Amino acid sequence: MVAFSMKKSLLTIILAGVLAGALLELVVGQNCGCAADECCSEHGYCGTDDDYCGTGCQEGPCYPPPTPNNVSIPDIVTDAFFNGIINKQTEPNCVGRSFYTRVAFLQALSSYPLFGREGSVDDSRRELAAFFAHATHETGYFCFVEESEDTIQDYCNATNTEYPCAPNKSYHGRGPLQLTWNYNYGPAGNDIGFDGLNNPEIVGTDPVVSFRTALWYWMTNRIHSIIISGQGFGATTRVINGPLECDGERPETVNNRAQIYTEYCSQFGVAPGDNLYC
Structure with missing residues (x-):
């Protein structure tokens, strides 16, 4: 019995080794563990x-x-358009007036060559109108660089071990789309080239980095694809702030985003399309 058990155990070990080797080869050879197709x-x-x-x-x-298509974003997002946003600021002493600049926006574009340049010319114009509509709403016409003090939280998701919060750091809203949470700052920094977890403050001090985080969020969360696929502006609002605004939660903010978007579409000479609300 002992000899039989030893043989059986040895056979089991050998089989396990063979299977493990085959599995390792499968994982290595088939695209991160995926099937060949x-x-x-x-x-x-x-x-x-x-x-x-x-x-x-x-x-x-x-x-x-x-x-990329042949659309020239600087020809659409002109000085007149950009300054038209800033000139609608209603708050005195807006810190964003000198922070958000057209030059910084255009410089940030180099990191995301497909933004505003995929699909038809109308797709490009709608995407630019949508981006600036959300940025306008989020920042009060490019007035606020960071979230207002009365609403600031640390936005640390301690359960996210991939992007752990650094001590004494706050991941509150900053930039054109008010980037929040450690699980956004971390990967945004990795993609753009800054330490998002240990130096989140740079999003509120470097205008090019700030615009790049907004473009990173836009492209990473497939808002770009939503525009190209014709799902409508309302679908972009759902991605950006759906649980807090959509489905009747805050219709006034949904309407404000859509109103600004429609206005910018008019300025860009393109129809806004269907599904404006979420």
């Missing part, structure tokens, strides 16, 4: 549709990167 998404999950094979796809049969 699946894509590994930017977040490490396997699948076959646009969420996996599109933007951010790491390995597998990823879609070819789209070709």
Whole structure:
């Protein structure tokens, strides 16, 4: 019995080793553990549709990167347009007046070449109108660089171990889209090139970094794709602040975003499209 058990145990160990080796080869050879016909998404999950094979796809049969169109963003976002936003500021001594500049915005674009330059010319104009509508609403016409003091929290999600909060750091809203939470500051910093967890303050002190975080959020959360696919402005609002505003939670803010968007579409000479509200 002892000899039989030893043989059986040895066979079990050998089989386990063979299976482990085969599994290791499968993981290494098949795109982050995905099957050969699946894509590994930017977040490490396997699948076959646009969420996996599109933007951010790491390995597998990823879609070819789209070709930017010939739209010139500086020709759309002119000095007159940008200054028109700032000139509507109603708060005295707006710190954002000298912080948010067209030059900083245009410089930030180099990090995201597809922003505002995919799809048709009308798609590009709608995307730019949508981006600036949300930025206008979030910052009070480019007045506020950081979240107002009476609403500031530390926005630390302690359960997120991938991007742990640094001691004595606050991840409150900063920048054109008011970037918040450690799980946004961390990856934004990794992508853009700053220490988002230990130096979140830079989003409120460096205007180019500030605009880049807004563009990072826009592209990473597929708001860009929402515009291109024709889902409408209301769908972008749902991504940015849906639980707090959509489905009747705060109709006044939803309406304000849509009103600004419609105004900017008019300035850009493009129809706003359907589904303006969420």
